[in-house]
Amino acid sequence: MRVLALNGSPRKKGNTDYLLTALLAEFDGRGAVTQKFDLARMHVMPCKEYMVCEKKGVCPIHDDVETLLYPALRNADIVLLGSPVFFYNITAQAKALVDRTQLFWARVYRLGLTDPKKHFRRGLAVSVGATRGRKLFSGVELTARYFHDAISAIHEKGLYYQGIENRGDMAAHPGHAADIQATVGRLMAPLAHRPGVLFLDRGHAGAARIAAAFLEYTAGDQIEVLSAGIAPAETSHPMVETIMAEEKIDMLFRMTRSLDGALAEIRPAAAVLMGDISPPPELDDISIIRWNDLPSVSEDPDSWRGLRDDLKRRVADLLPRIKGSDPISGE
Ligand SMILES: Cc1cc2nc3c(=O)[nH]c(=O)nc-3n(C[C@H](O)[C@H](O)[C@H](O)COP(=O)(O)O)c2cc1C
Incomplete structure (x- = not known):
């Protein structure tokens, strides 16, 4: 089983990175093959709306999305999209990748193709924000829902933490280790016992x-x-x-x-x-x-x-x- 984590935070060793790393360690300990990409340190161009994907099913932009991220997304059984809340949504770095998955959207909804993992791939959003507003994660949740649809993943309830601001806040959050264990168990359960x-x-x-x-x-x-x-x-x-x-x-x-x-x-x-x-x-x-x-x-x-x-x-x-x-x- 392959688990892919996409880190949209630009901060090195920040809260999102901490959470994703801890989640992957738990997946790894249960036998999954894991991989993490730090999007802020990759060459990820935003979508230029050339519309080639909708007509021909390919993206003409040549960058790390083409060579690393599209293949990683296609081969993953579980995808974790991690991002801090920036202005009530995911970061620009994460959004650039999300927009580029319009390619996969077009292959499904324009070309009528089905990804072989569509019926079981799972997608989970992981996010942190400094404040405590009721709608703090609404933007993240909605974007993640449609991202998961584009990448042919079943949308899972996200893992969100409010009141997390400075580097180290996430590590100090009580109960996060138990949440991680429960989340990994929940995501792996439907896939774990397949011959x-x-x-x-x-x-x-x-x-x-x-x-x-x-x-x-x-x-x-x-x-x-x-x-x-x-x-x-x-x-x-x-x-x-x-x-x-x-x-x-x-x-x-x-x-x-x-x-x-x-x-x-x-x-x-x-x-x-x-x-x-x-x-x-x-x-x-x-x-x-x-x-x-x-x-x-x-x-x-x-x-x-x-x-x-x-x-x-x-x-x-x-x-x-x-x-x-x-x-x-x-x-
Ligand atoms: C540009 C920018 C925008 C932000 N916008 C919000 C926001 O809308 N709501 C909020 O609660 N926190 C906001 N924050 C705070 C971050 O979400 C918070 O510090 C988070 O812990 C950073 O996570 P990281 O360490 O993974 O980068 C913002 C931070 C920055 C730098």
Whole structure:
């Protein structure tokens, strides 16, 4: 399970940073893979309203959002948006990123695509403010709600602290440690006990990605799904995005993983070996399912459609076996 924290506070070692760091430590202690970005120290351009995202589903701005933050958002199962209240809303640094997720909004609402994690990804706003007004977090809450919708995350009740002004105030707040434990427990509970399935092929450029996306899209709330390659290529084959978009499944920015990288994230109940690879020793004590008779692909898009449709059928057959049997019998 991957947890992403976005820190919108410009203050080094400030209150928001303290809260996010403590939350991630708790997630980490419960086995999640965590990552934090300090937005104020990154190159994050605001949206320029070029409208390319709404027409073509891409953003023409080249910065850290494109290279780091879009991929991190796409691959996260839980997203924490942290920001102090600045003038009754999130900071400009956080808002710049939020506005750039219009790209994801456009891919859903203009292009009709679905992120495979849509049914289970969770989003939580984390905020602090100096004063104690009744509506102190109303702006943050509303912005977070629509941010979560754009990034295909289920909106969770935010974690908000008032009367927090100076550096160190958050650390001194009584009860915050218990709140953190309860919040992490609540966010992880629906995702914690899913059996894991790993799709493994040679280059992680095609088949494993497609199968993983189908399974995650259909049953990601019940099964933890990852894909990886023995010798992963830098990126997926460009045809993958095209043929999956025909199925309305969004593959943009999905991660490339090595086997080691995948095993750092998941202890699978079963691994599906795709193509002509032999079982690696790391998977010795895991049920192995072999799919070595997959249709071959060429530069012809129809060959990719053939592979996609074959994998869709196989994934549908696999699903009841994974949900219904423990341990899963190999083949
Ligand atoms: C530009 C600016 C605007 C602020 N606006 C508000 C506000 O509208 N309401 C409030 O309660 N606190 C406001 N604050 C106070 C911060 O929310 C508060 O100091 C917070 O603890 C800072 O968190 P940090 O350490 O994570 O940056 C503002 C602070 C700054 C610098």
